[in-house]
Amino acid sequence: MIRSKLKEYADQQYQLPKGMLGRYFGEKMVLQHRTETRWTLNLLNVTKEERVLEIGCGAGYAIKQLLKLPDVEYAAGLDLSDSILRSAKSRNRRAIKEGRAAFIQ
Numbered sequence: 001m002i003r004s005k006l007k008e009y010a011d012q013q014y015q016l017p018k019g020m021l022g023r024y025f026g027e028k029m030v031l032q033h034r035t036e037t038r039w040t041l042n043l044l045n046v047t048k049e050e051r052v053l054e055i056g057c058g059a060g061y062a063i064k065q066l067l068k069l070p071d072v073e074y075a076a077g078l079d080l081s082d083s084i085l086r087s088a089k090s091r092n093r094r095a096i097k098e099g100r101a102a103f104i105q
Contacts (some may be wrong), residue, residue: 022083026059037062046071053078057103060088067095077103 004053012018013025041062046052050072054062057077066072075095079085088103 017081017084019083022081023087024057026081026084026087030059030061034061041065041069048074052076052090057088059084060091060103063088063101064091064095067100068094073100075101077101077102079103079105081105 002084010025013022014029014040017023019027025034044066045064047067048071052063052066052072054066054075054077055078060077065077066075072079077085077088078087082105085103091097092101092103096103
């Protein structure tokens with residue numbers, strides 16, 4: 001009974017992270033998907049002055065990596081979770097300040 005409740009709670013956090021534990025789950029997802037994220041970014045083949053929208057940006061790791069590429073001018077992230085967007089904004093603070101990134105709920 002308790003085990004199924006914990007699993008249900010974890011599943012809810014993975015779907016829509018909320019609160020401090022939601023931020024933890026967001027960072028856990030960054031670690032879990034790091035290899036796939038890097039692989040995907042390599043396949044994008046961005047061109048000069050590229051602008052990118054990531055739907056379901058999570059904690060903003062992919063956008064941080066994208067903005068390291070010389071041809072990416074601007075990146076915006078969209079996510080449902082307010083908690084996870086706080087992580088994304090924190091991770092990309094400098095790019096936001098420079099006007100190179102934005103995050104929208």
